[in-house]
Amino acid sequence: VTTRTNSGVAAPPAGPVAGGGHGGRGSARITLPVALLLIAAGLIAISFVRVVSGAGDLTSSGQIGGAIAAGVPIALAGLGGLWSERSGVTNIGLEGMMIVGTFFGGWAGWQWGPWAGVVAGVAGGALFGLIHAVATVTFGVDQIISGVAVNILAAGATAYLAKRWFTSGEAAAKGGNPKQSPPIDDIQSWTVPGLSGWLQGIERHHWFLVSDAAGILGGIVTDLSVLTVLSVIFFVATFLVLWKTAFGLRLRSCGENPVAAESLGVNVYRYKYLAVVVSGALAGFGGAFMAVGVHIYSQGQTGGRGFIGLAAMIFGNWRPGGLAFGAGLFGYCDSLQLRGGGPTVHALLLLAALLIAALAAWRAYRKSYLAAGVGGVFAVLLALWYVTTDTMPPEVVQATPYIITLVVLAVSAQRLRMPKAGGIPYRKGQGT
Amino acid sequence: MKKTRIDRERLVLALAAPVLAIVAAFVVTSLVLLATGKEPFEAFTVMAQYGFQPSQQVAIINKATPYYLAAIAVALGFRMRLFNIGVDGQYRLGAFFGATVGGAFSLPGIIQIPVIVLTAMLVGAVWAAIAGVLKVTRGVSEVITTIMLNSIAGSVIGYFLQPGRLGVLHKEANQVTTRDLPASAHFFAVSDGANGDIGGFVFVAALVGVAYWFVLNRTRFGFDLRAVGRCEPAAQASGVSVRRMVVTSMLLSGALAGLIGMPTLLQESYQYSTDFPTGIGFTGIAIALLGRNNPVGIAVGALLWGFLDISGQQLEFENYDQEIVGVIQGVIVLCVVLAYEVVRRYGLRRQRQQVGEELARSAAPSSDKQEVAS
Numbered sequence: 001v002t003t004r005t006n007s008g009v010a011a012p013p014a015g016p017v018a019g020g021g022h023g024g025r026g027s028a029r030i031t032l033p034v035a036l037l038l039i040a041a042g043l044i045a046i047s048f049v050r051v052v053s054g055a056g057d058l059t060s061s062g063q064i065g066g067a068i069a070a071g072v073p074i075a076l077a078g079l080g081g082l083w084s085e086r087s088g089v090t091n092i093g094l095e096g097m098m099i100v101g102t103f104f105g106g107w108a109g110w111q112w113g114p115w116a117g118v119v120a121g122v123a124g125g126a127l128f129g130l131i132h133a134v135a136t137v138t139f140g141v142d143q144i145i146s147g148v149a150v151n152i153l154a155a156g157a158t159a160y161l162a163k164r165w166f167t168s169g170e171a172a173a174k175g176g177n178p179k180q181s182p183p184i185d186d187i188q189s190w191t192v193p194g195l196s197g198w199l200q201g202i203e204r205h206h207w208f209l210v211s212d213a214a215g216i217l218g219g220i221v222t223d224l225s226v227l228t229v230l231s232v233i234f235f236v237a238t239f240l241v242l243w244k245t246a247f248g249l250r251l252r253s254c255g256e257n258p259v260a261a262e263s264l265g266v267n268v269y270r271y272k273y274l275a276v277v278v279s280g281a282l283a284g285f286g287g288a289f290m291a292v293g294v295h296i297y298s299q300g301q302t303g304g305r306g307f308i309g310l311a312a313m314i315f316g317n318w319r320p321g322g323l324a325f326g327a328g329l330f331g332y333c334d335s336l337q338l339r340g341g342g343p344t345v346h347a348l349l350l351l352a353a354l355l356i357a358a359l360a361a362w363r364a365y366r367k368s369y370l371a372a373g374v375g376g377v378f379a380v381l382l383a384l385w386y387v388t389t390d391t392m393p394p395e396v397v398q399a400t401p402y403i404i405t406l407v408v409l410a411v412s413a414q415r416l417r418m419p420k421a422g423g424i425p426y427r428k429g430q431g432t
Numbered sequence: 433m434k435k436t437r438i439d440r441e442r443l444v445l446a447l448a449a450p451v452l453a454i455v456a457a458f459v460v461t462s463l464v465l466l467a468t469g470k471e472p473f474e475a476f477t478v479m480a481q482y483g484f485q486p487s488q489q490v491a492i493i494n495k496a497t498p499y500y501l502a503a504i505a506v507a508l509g510f511r512m513r514l515f516n517i518g519v520d521g522q523y524r525l526g527a528f529f530g531a532t533v534g535g536a537f538s539l540p541g542i543i544q545i546p547v548i549v550l551t552a553m554l555v556g557a558v559w560a561a562i563a564g565v566l567k568v569t570r571g572v573s574e575v576i577t578t579i580m581l582n583s584i585a586g587s588v589i590g591y592f593l594q595p596g597r598l599g600v601l602h603k604e605a606n607q608v609t610t611r612d613l614p615a616s617a618h619f620f621a622v623s624d625g626a627n628g629d630i631g632g633f634v635f636v637a638a639l640v641g642v643a644y645w646f647v648l649n650r651t652r653f654g655f656d657l658r659a660v661g662r663c664e665p666a667a668q669a670s671g672v673s674v675r676r677m678v679v680t681s682m683l684l685s686g687a688l689a690g691l692i693g694m695p696t697l698l699q700e701s702y703q704y705s706t707d708f709p710t711g712i713g714f715t716g717i718a719i720a721l722l723g724r725n726n727p728v729g730i731a732v733g734a735l736l737w738g739f740l741d742i743s744g745q746q747l748e749f750e751n752y753d754q755e756i757v758g759v760i761q762g763v764i765v766l767c768v769v770l771a772y773e774v775v776r777r778y779g780l781r782r783q784r785q786q787v788g789e790e791l792a793r794s795a796a797p798s799s800d801k802q803e804v805a806s
Contacts, residue, residue, distance in 0.1 A: 092575065135766070139773045144515050144575060148717050149766040156758025157464075163753045164468045178755075307579045314576055399587035402580040406566070413572040 045354055047212040055347035059212040061203060063335055063344070064219025069293055070338070071331020072231050073098070073302075076286030077309025078316070078323045079238055080125075080279040085318060086242060087275030088255035090423040092147025093132045095306025096154030097280040100124040101287020103158040106181030106297020107165060110174065114187035114292045118227065118285065125284015126277050128154055133276035137269055140425040151306075159299060181297035192221040227289050234282065239320045251275055255419035259431030268426060283309070311405050317416045326405075333401035342391035345400060349392075353382035442779075449775045450722065450729075453767035460763045461756065470752060478750045483743030487627040493634055496738035497695045498709075500637045500731060502716025504644050505688035507725040511648060512661035512681055518578025519689040520713025521585030522559045526552035527693025528589050528610070531704035532598050534697075535611030544617045545698065552697075553690035559585065560686025561679060568675040574682070582713075593706070602705075609705035619698035633695040640691065641727040657681060689713065718765045724772065737761065 050058045057063050077094045084091035104124035109117025128150055135146040159178075166176030174182035199218035203211050242248035251271045253261040258268045283306060290305075291297045308330055315329075316322025336344050360375030462472035482488060502519055509516035516522075530552030534544065563577040592598040599608040621629035648654035659667040660677050668674050692712055693704075701708065719737055723729030744757035 141769045153762030156762035160755040160759045163755045395587040395591035399584045402583045409572045410570045413570050
């Protein structure tokens with residue numbers, strides 16, 4: 001329809017954020033070789049920091065495994081947000097849909113096994129997605145308001161049902177209470193035989209770069225949950241469906257220019273409904289992932305991860321690749337916090353100082369001396385902070401992902417491009 | 433005569449939405465209760481009987497005061513389509529630093545109390561302004577930044593609320609709190625005999641409501657604010673600086689948010705601890721939606737919420753679950769937003785019909801004449 005839409009269609013699914021952090025220019029189009037180079041450069045920087053600071057947990061397999069467990073629910077919520085927002089419906093209700101996912105995951109999970117929990121979580125999330133769709137698409141209610149209402153309803157309904165269903169009879173006998181479900185059985189997880197042990201052996205040597213790569217790979221192949229594999233499949237499928245099929249093009253056209261889409265015969269309402277229900281189902285899957293992962297539903301388990309997923313999606317410029325990167329960052333920080341990562345976050349100060357120094361040098365090379373100066377000062381301050389302290393208070397660790405998100409959004413928001421008609425209610429036939 | 437008829441119609445339409453929503457909430461809640469094997473009407477009777485006792489009405493007013501302030505803080509942003517989801521973090525941070533400053537010295541109440549209140553408002557305003565400044569300078573959506581700032585506020589409080597920093601260990605409660613406020617900082621209360629005390633902050637809340645109405649409806653600033661909310665490009669074209677309006681209203685909204693914790697701090701707890709109520713900011717969003725950003729509507733909404741919270745407690749003693757209140761509240765919010773939209777569309781359609789009829793009526797004689805002429 002317009003050149004803007006076309007650029008949205010042709011670009012690969014990598015956010016410009018990753019490039020921005022490494023000094024890329026405005027039109028960051030990351031091709032595969034560039035992405036690989038960046039990953040390699042990042043790995044070298046991280047292992048350098050690990051060796052200098054001695055914070056071995058930066059790339060340990062335990063840390064990476066924890067990051068995956070923490071990051072996947074965020075990524076799934078973000079993927080839900082991606083579906084919804086690409087069709088032009090802002091979805092603040094992801095948090096509520098995720099809460100419903102954890103609840104039904106626990107409710108069906110303890111009675112009929114983890115797979116039933118996953119199915120119930122997905123169904124519950126989809127149901128709340130449907131509520132959001134009815135309110136926003138059919139009734140044209142403001143999308144943020146409807147999302148807030150969905151969140152309130154989800155929290156209230158699950159608290160009530162948990163008290164009704166987990167405090168009597170068999171459920172109570174097995175350890176259920178008003179804020180918790182009885183335990184859920186294990187879901188299958190794989191440890192790649194041979195490879196995992198071999199990688200852990202290498203990791204223990206603490207060689208520069210090699211052990212870091214082994215730690216990261218080891219974290220991926222040890223105790224890999226089936227649900228994580230499913231999530232990866234969902235990511236790939238989302239990319240293929242939304243960017244490589246006519247269906248996806250139509251769905252995204254509803255988010256860019258619904259009037260034009262309708263004039264070409266697209267049933268805008270139907271696409272929006274479908275996208276928002278899929279969105280709820282994915283958020284519900286993320287919730288069920290959390291409940292099944294820790295073998296229990298507990299009240300407040302999501303802890304705002306639906307919102308964080310939304311932030312990760314914006315961070316990733318409404319693309320699956322960027323979203324995965326953002327969710328990984330959050331998951332990594334979450335995992336640090338769980339593992340008492342004071343020294344590790346402290347080491348990250350050095351990494352941040354190095355990155356900012358590199359950025360400043362790049363700016364100086366491009367003769368933008370003011371930006372280079374500001375960057376240089378920040379880098380020196382961070383380095384000073386690193387040298388003069390030994391560890392980080394747990395509260396700083398806790399706040400790290402939020403602060404990073406704020407900084408990244410502040411730095412790169414102007415390069416982000418949301419779907420053009422996102423957040424605007426659409427009435428059938430309004431263009432005629 | 434025609435005008436009064438239309439006005440009455442508008443009034444009916446305005447009331448139709450909340451009434452519709454509350455009826456729908458009753459129906460849905462009854463269905464939920466029935467589906468989970470409970471008798472619904474008895475539950476409502478229990479709640480009504482308990483909630484209308486005079487002593488409970490005092491409790492409801494006290495409960496509703498912070499809700500009202502929260503909803504006003506949210507509504508101010510809503511009026512210019514600015515979604516300050518961060519009221520929650522702003523009031524907690526404001527109350528924490530207000531309590532810290534208030535516990536540090538002791539002066540007569542006429543100085544002590546304003547210092548505490550102004551500190552809280554200032555902190556809330558600064559915290560909200562971060563989101564406003566990021567929005568106008570960097571184009572970041574305030575929805576996301578305020579959500580992030582909520583979490584960061586929790587960490588900031590967690591960091592400072594520790595013995596040796598700004599907290600002290602209370603021996604008897606075995607809890608870390610800020611220093612106790614001196615007696616001079618205790619806010620006045622109106623005694624209602626055996627029914628308990630009505631906190632004096634309810635008058636402050638009422639004043640805030642009046643000020644909110646006055647500023648929005650009777651000042652240039654309020655007009656600009658509503659203009660930006662209605663149609664940003666038009667406001668911009670008529671010379672309103674949208675950027676300045678965003679930052680100013682974020683500051684104001686945050687300052688109002690700073691007030692939310694004050695009734696609790698100055699009338700009940702006299703210190704900030706981990707027990708300090710959280711989540712009132714989100715309740716405020718619900719009530720602002722319910723009251724349609726109107727100061728009177730918000731008062732009704734806040735009292736309704738207080739009523740549901742207080743009377744729900746009695747359900748536990750009658751073999752019901754108090755948590756059903758959460759379901760009622762959630763359904764009310766959802767139904768209210770739907771009902772307002774339905775009523776708005778109905779109103780628009782009716783208006784169009786009326787205009788159409790009038791036009792047809794005035795056009796009819798002339799077309800008759802034309803027919804005769806031809």
